[in-house]
Amino acid sequence: MTSNPPTKHHYIPAFYLRRWAGGDGKVTEFTKPRHDIVARRIMPDRTGYQERLYELKGFEPSLAQQVEEKFFKPLDTWASNALTMLERHGHQAPWDSHSRSAWTRFLLSLLLRCPEDIEAFREWWHEDFSRTDADAEARYQAARGAEDPETFAEFLAGQPLGIKERHQFQVFYSLVDHDSVGGKINEMDWRVLQSPPAAPAFLTSDRPIIRTNGLDQEGDHIALPIGPRLLFIASHDRGFLDGVLRTNQIALVKECNRQVVEGASRFVYGMDQNQARFIQNRFGRTPQPRLMESIVQRRRDEAARQAK
Template sequence: MIWLRAKAGVTAQQSFRHHYIPKFYTKRWSGEDYKLTEFSRPYKELISKRVLPVQTGFADRLYELKGAPASAAQQVEDEFMSPVDSDAALASEMLENADPRINTDSKWRSAWSQFLITLLMRTPKDLTVLAQIIEEDWARDFPRFEQKYSASRKPDDPATLQEFIDQKDPDYIARWTIDEARALMSHDQLGQQLNNLRWFVLTTTSDAPKFLTSDRPVVMSDTLTADNSYLYLPIGPRLLFVAVTNAKAEQRIKTWPSAKLVDETNRLVVLQASKYVYGADSIAAEFVEGHYGKPGPKSFMERLRERRNERAKLRDTA
């Protein structure tokens, strides 16, 4: 199957409230009151409350990093994220209903893969880490660029490269962060790796605990290419999307007791939460209390930052 980039579409009116956890996704935990339970800890105590999907998992002007052009930032939401989420909503229904198109139609398979990628890097904290990555890369490369600038500098040009940048593009880090975020969310190689995995959806038994989710809901291995690679995403209180590399891994996961599978998935989903944990009800409050804010797996962006720093060190010592 091929990997497809999301196509940009212009909307008539730009939006400013950006849901980094899409409403269609959190809606899957909603009850008859159309609400789900939101767990958070703004201060010391864990708080749980019933909220509508539209009331949680958002940040106003999320992509308008200080210095980034407002129009460019809004394009990320209106021309990129919105179509991604719309297609993913349809793809999630196909997964839930075992619609064969999710395996045979590259459009829908790629739509779901791209949605998974965006979930790995779209929270405010993830964008902050991305900005730090760019700043660190720039700081390492700056001396080399400074030498090139000095060698080619014209008499009327500013004396230093930094002065030149400050005059021409003072907000370059913010602009680069937005551009890089969009490029990463359309990463061809990662998208193709996800497309190539074995996909299935597990439905847990009624006597097992319910799945939780969070604003960092994707649980995955360090790589997607090793034999034991995996990716989990709860897609409802009783549904878990799973992607693995081979039939042996699929069979192993399918034979796990439901309670064990839910407990381990929930533990990781809560540990890696950035700000919010979600459930269909408040029954899991004690479980969330026991894991929320504790040291957990590094986020995808944090791991990316470590890998880039390691490569830079190897390059510098070569």
């Protein structure tokens, strides 16, 4: 760990946004503070972040940023290398298990690392941390010393904040590294679509992933704009992918842009202001359902069933 670790934690990494940068090194950032969008040119590392987003509470300052330093920094570095391969080689990228998994982990991270994701997960974790069951309580009673709290739930509730936070992010890591979901994406057919010159440029946002509700059925897919002229798309359904490559490419770009812009929370990004009217009319109109929300709700439901 560095003596002064960075506290500016990007949930939309700068390496990704740089694909939309112009000759000045800047992207066009769109926000909508009220009724009208506001556009400005900005360096990619000056947007898509929140101060201390992944900070471990209850830790010394020199250790509090280790989620960013030890998890997200290497994750994004490996993903940056994978993105370069996609740009250079498209469908024929020379993947190995490490580079392919690196790209999959990046896709999953974009679904789990935004501010409201971390807030929802942290809230659930701290309410769930001291929840126990009869077996755990029985084991605790068998080992409890005279000075220990009367119940295991009380023992857990009294643990230092730093311990709760450390365990919280260990569970968070397991979501990003989820073997089942990650394995499905790794095993999909991966394609890179290059849009024609007549098509508008792809836009991106702080909710850039385009996905179906599942990944197993016919037509299910996951996609991500990876530059003004490139779209990454993956599916188990080769017929669907072949159809995507044959469809009207201008209409496809517009549909991708619609989903990315309508799903945005705070930011939309582009090369320039050429699509400002499109963005004005659609910004945040259909907020993207967050994967973390469904994970937290499912775990709450499981806890409620077990409590009956």
